[in-house]
Amino acid sequence: GVFAHLEMLEAQAHKEAVKKEETDQQEEKLARLKARVEELKLQRDKLRTKVDLQQGQLEKGRVVLDPDQTSPQAALEWKIKSVKSMLKIFYLTGISGKLTKQGVCFCISTAYEGTYFDSYYLDLFIKPQVWIHRHSIPPFIPLEQIAKKYLKTDIKRFMAVLSDHLNAYVGRRYQAEQLQEHFSDWIEGALQRNSLCNLLVFNYTVARESKAFPFSVRLLYGDLCCSLPTEVVVSCASDAPASLAEMAAAHSDLFRSTALHKAFRSIQGTGEMGN
Amino acid sequence: MDETVIEYIRRTVLKVPRDEIKAMLQTWGFLSEAQLQTLNFHQTKENISQDVAQLCEENSAGIKQAAVLDMIYNHIYPNKRMWSVYQMIKTGEETEFFDITDFKKKFKRRLRSALKNVTINFREHEDNAIWIRIAWGTPYTRPNQYKTSYVVYHSQTPYVFISASALKSNLPLLRQTLVFASNYHDIREMELRSHSLNSLKDIVFKRYIQNFQTYCERSLPKQDVAPETDSRIIQSHKDEKERIERLNWEAFGDGPLPKLEYAQYVLETMFKSDPKMDVLDKKEPFRCLVKFSSPHLLESLKALTPAGMADAPLSPLLTCIPQKARNYFKIREKKSLFPGSFVSP
Numbered sequence: 344g345v346f347a348h349l350e351m352l353e354a355q356a357h358k359e360a361v362k363k364e365e366t367d368q369q370e371e372k373l374a375r376l377k378a379r380v381e382e383l384k385l386q387r388d389k390l391r392t393k394v395d396l397q398q399g400q401l402e403k404g405r406v407v408l409d410p411d412q413t414s415p416q417a418a419l420e421w422k423i424k425s426v427k428s429m430l431k432i433f434y435l436t437g438i439s440g441k442l443t444k445q446g447v448c449f450c451i452s453t454a455y456e457g458t459y460f461d462s463y464y465l466d467l468f469i470k471p472q473v474w475i476h477r478h479s480i481p482p483f484i485p486l487e488q489i490a491k492k493y494l495k496t497d498i499k500r501f502m503a504v505l506s507d508h509l510n511a512y513v514g515r516r517y518q519a520e521q522l523q524e525h526f527s528d529w530i531e532g533a534l535q536r537n538s539l540c541n542l543l544v545f546n547y548t549v550a551r552e553s554k555a556f557p558f559s560v561r562l563l564y565g566d567l568c569c570s571l572p573t574e575v576v577v578s579c580a581s582d583a584p585a586s587l588a589e590m591a592a593a594h595s596d597l598f599r600s601t602a603l604h605k606a607f608r609s610i611q612g613t614g615e616m617g618n
Numbered sequence: 619m620d621e622t623v624i625e626y627i628r629r630t631v632l633k634v635p636r637d638e639i640k641a642m643l644q645t646w647g648f649l650s651e652a653q654l655q656t657l658n659f660h661q662t663k664e665n666i667s668q669d670v671a672q673l674c675e676e677n678s679a680g681i682k683q684a685a686v687l688d689m690i691y692n693h694i695y696p697n698k699r700m701w702s703v704y705q706m707i708k709t710g711e712e713t714e715f716f717d718i719t720d721f722k723k724k725f726k727r728r729l730r731s732a733l734k735n736v737t738i739n740f741r742e743h744e745d746n747a748i749w750i751r752i753a754w755g756t757p758y759t760r761p762n763q764y765k766t767s768y769v770v771y772h773s774q775t776p777y778v779f780i781s782a783s784a785l786k787s788n789l790p791l792l793r794q795t796l797v798f799a800s801n802y803h804d805i806r807e808m809e810l811r812s813h814s815l816n817s818l819k820d821i822v823f824k825r826y827i828q829n830f831q832t833y834c835e836r837s838l839p840k841q842d843v844a845p846e847t848d849s850r851i852i853q854s855h856k857d858e859k860e861r862i863e864r865l866n867w868e869a870f871g872d873g874p875l876p877k878l879e880y881a882q883y884v885l886e887t888m889f890k891s892d893p894k895m896d897v898l899d900k901k902e903p904f905r906c907l908v909k910f911s912s913p914h915l916l917e918s919l920k921a922l923t924p925a926g927m928a929d930a931p932l933s934p935l936l937t938c939i940p941q942k943a944r945n946y947f948k949i950r951e952k953k954s955l956f957p958g959s960f961v962s963p
């Protein structure tokens with residue numbers, strides 16, 4: 344009837360109104376975007392002129408150290424090379440760092456007697472206070488203890504103490520490995536050690552009057568920042584001649600003052616090493 | 619008693635792939651070279667094991683030698699067992715002088731005082747790892763050599779790796795014994811489990827290659843490796859590809875990743891639905907468990923974004939696995955400003 348017809352017309356009108364609104368909106372959006380494009384084009388042109396200007400300045404006259412190579416390319420390469428060498432030097436000093444978005448990333452490179460060993464990393468965040476986000480420090484280094492003591496108050500001291508721990512550990516480990524590698528003939532049985540290499544127990548043989556005597560050594564490294572032992576006990580069998588006790592004492596002093604492998608080398612030199 | 623020991627040795631040999639049997643027996647060192655020469659390693663494993671059993675009987679093998687063989691087997695094939703990681707806690711600050719003889723003595727004494735019928739064996743390895751094998755009995759029965767627990771401990775670290783196998787009831791005793799012997803105060807289980815023992819070690823000892831930002835050239839992402847591509851192929855989404863690569867490198871680094879088999883997320887969050895949909899009548903947490911499994915989970919997560927299967931950057935819930943040293947998570951409602959509260963380890 345009439346009402347149905349009216350309803351239909353109403354619905355049609357409504358649909359067309361919605362469509363018109365949509366097209367209006369789209370046109371509005373298009374106009375906005377077009378304006379934005381113009382804006383960005385202007386910005387781009389401005390930046391382009393700026394770059395051209397700078398490029399011109401670069402070509403005019405920069406500080407060139409090598410008078411033969413006047414190209415800016417060569418100067419840039421030289422700069423990169425010198426920066427790289429500077430960074431390498433920092434790395435070789437043992438503690439180097441790089442600023443990150445949220446703090447600093449430190450690299451501790453360890454060395455002993457002129458040989459470089461592993462590098463360890465610490466990623467520090469500085470907000471709300473200094474804390475360790477990530478690290479690659481081995482689990483037997485007492486990192487939490489050192490951090491608790493120094494991290495919040497004195498970062499320099501923290502890094503120095505941690506670096507000392509790591510370098511000393513690497514030094515002790517190197518000595519134990521050198522011993523096992525070069526003096527295995529004189530070591531009886533296995534070398535007892537632990538992860539930190541701060542307790543070494545082993546037996547070695549000495550020769551006196553063409554007879555071989557076993558010595559047993561216990562090295563305790565009480566100071567974790569030191570690669571020399573704090574306590575040395577060298578003992579021989581109870582039925583050994585008295586002169587051997589003197590040798591044991593001498594060896595004990597030697598181990599307390601010299602690196603383990605160097606000490607063994609000097610004992611070997613005196614001909615006291617037995618078979 | 620002897621027969622069960624010989625049978626145990628025979629069954630241990632049967633587990634080993636045929637080509638590896640000779641090497642393992644040599645490592646074991648219980649049979650002499652001459653005896654090993656008499657063995658024919660080209661026959662079936664069943665026959666080899668019988669011959670080995672025969673020789674062991676001639677040499678009067680005891681439980682100790684059998685245990686050593688079992689330890690060698692598990693050291694070479696640790697991935698056959700499931701390992702959990704535990705962390706020991708100490709409050710003192712004294713320097714640790716870990717003495718292995720002291721540790722062994724304390725461990726044996728403490729465990730034996732609680733349970734007489736146990737077989738305990740130790741084996742030290744080059745990397746300062748101490749392996750402990752424990753065969754459990756009861757106050758009335760002998761130790762069952764087939765129901766063993768293994769413990770791997772690196773001295774002066776707070777981490778212990780335990781593979782408990784069937785008898786879980788002995789775990790509390792084992793944990794207390796470890797704490798006592800290593801001079802710690804307490805022990806808790808970490809939410810980290812895997813078959814790959816070395817990968818678990820890599821994660822907690824931080825031995826895997828993390829991508830630290832430094833000036834060292836090693837840690838820069840590999841940008842100069844250009845694969846040979848046909849010049850006719852144009853990469854239309856080159857920027858996007860590079861962005862994904864960079865985000866992936868930030869999340870996973872560029873070294874080999876530790877091998878985990880699964881990650882499990884237990885959700886205890888409210889189901890957030892469109893109010894019009896009216897899915898739940900009651901407002902209670904929607905319990906759900908999501909488990910990702912893979913032969914090498916972290917590598918497959920790393921491959922997701924370059925393959926286009928997930929948006930970059932990946933959810934931190936997935937990328938934090940090696941750094942947080944956990945692959946079991948409980949996700950609760952957001953209580954603070956930090957997105958996604960985790961159960962604190």
